[in-house]
Amino acid sequence: MAAETASSVVTVHALNAGHLTLPERFFVTPLINPEERQTVPSLSFLIQHRAPSGTLTRLIFDLGIRRRPQQYNAKIRKHIESRYPLSGNPDVVASLAQGNLTPSDIDCVIFSHVHWDHVGMPCDFPQAQFIVGHGSMALLDGSDALNNGSHNHFESDLLPLNRTLELRPPDEGIGTHQKALIPGIRCISNSSWKPFGPLPHTIDVFSDESVLLVDAPGHLPGHINLLCRVSLEPTRYVYLGGDACHDRRILTGEKDIAQWSDPDFPGRICCIHTGRGKSRETIKRIRNLEQESLGFGKVEVVLAHDVHWADKATRDGRFFPGCL
Ligand SMILES: [Zn+2]
Numbered sequence: 001m002a003a004e005t006a007s008s009v010v011t012v013h014a015l016n017a018g019h020l021t022l023p024e025r026f027f028v029t030p031l032i033n034p035e036e037r038q039t040v041p042s043l044s045f046l047i048q049h050r051a052p053s054g055t056l057t058r059l060i061f062d063l064g065i066r067r068r069p070q071q072y073n074a075k076i077r078k079h080i081e082s083r084y085p086l087s088g089n090p091d092v093v094a095s096l097a098q099g100n101l102t103p104s105d106i107d108c109v110i111f112s113h114v115h116w117d118h119v120g121m122p123c124d125f126p127q128a129q130f131i132v133g134h135g136s137m138a139l140l141d142g143s144d145a146l147n148n149g150s151h152n153h154f155e156s157d158l159l160p161l162n163r164t165l166e167l168r169p170p171d172e173g174i175g176t177h178q179k180a181l182i183p184g185i186r187c188i189s190n191s192s193w194k195p196f197g198p199l200p201h202t203i204d205v206f207s208d209e210s211v212l213l214v215d216a217p218g219h220l221p222g223h224i225n226l227l228c229r230v231s232l233e234p235t236r237y238v239y240l241g242g243d244a245c246h247d248r249r250i251l252t253g254e255k256d257i258a259q260w261s262d263p264d265f266p267g268r269i270c271c272i273h274t275g276r277g278k279s280r281e282t283i284k285r286i287r288n289l290e291q292e293s294l295g296f297g298k299v300e301v302v303l304a305h306d307v308h309w310a311d312k313a314t315r316d317g318r319f320f321p322g323c324l
Helices: 074-083 092-097 136-141 248-252 276-290 307-315
Strands: 010-015 019-023 037-041 044-050 056-061 108-110 129-132 164-166 194-196 199-204 211-215 224-232 235-240 298-302
Touching: 010 092, 010 224, 019 074, 037 307, 044 092, 044 224, 136 164, 235 276, 248 276, 276 298
Parallel strands: 056 108, 108 129, 129 164, 235 298
Antiparallel strands: 010 044, 019 037, 044 056, 194 199, 199 211, 211 224, 224 235
């Protein structure tokens, strides 16, 4: 690490971005009561980076649930009937306003993945650059049609193509094309995925190790996480895990990832993750980070739907304008 970049940290702020209700049998196993349901948040995060030049760059990681759920397409609306109680209120825009920011203050929106409960309303951010993991665009345009559950429906017109960067596949090394990125973010479309500590595939967003995009395969093609350094002495990171898993008990090893039979197609086994095996590998990696087993410094892992984390963070004032 170059000495002049060693002090680079970011601030990370939780944003309320709606809530939904998860039937637990689709997520965790074993269960004592298969009818158990849990209302959980769909968290978003604001990340603020100040460059040595003084340039301030603001990223948002995920946009949560749409404030008007009736604006999802018909297939998604049908699916979310199983997720009520559900609300997109307050949404990311209202949560930013808590700290006197508006969508025009946001330079870049990064999606952990393109499931409906993470994509909010991109049209609220008319100036922002969007970044998605590799495989996301094929899901959106329908060329990669998944058939492992009713949660996998997408909208082809979700993102503005002239402001969207799809990352290159981690196994492909150096990326090439794509649009010029916003000031303050170097041209990550030309970046190689590189190992960082125990993480095999990361991209250093600001070239100062303050924010790393992390390939986190398993949940959905293009699923990415974010590792943010929030303090140097002592070294402290926040790891935004998206939907790597939906329940902290899976991260701790108390529970496993559920599967179920598709009621419309007898014999078809469904899972909330596209690749259960890859998900297990990703979860293991995250668990190792959190347990400091690799001398990585202290890492706080935050999952998008962790209601217990969110309740405590609310009490501790970690939602914007508070920070993690
Ligand atoms: Zn989700």
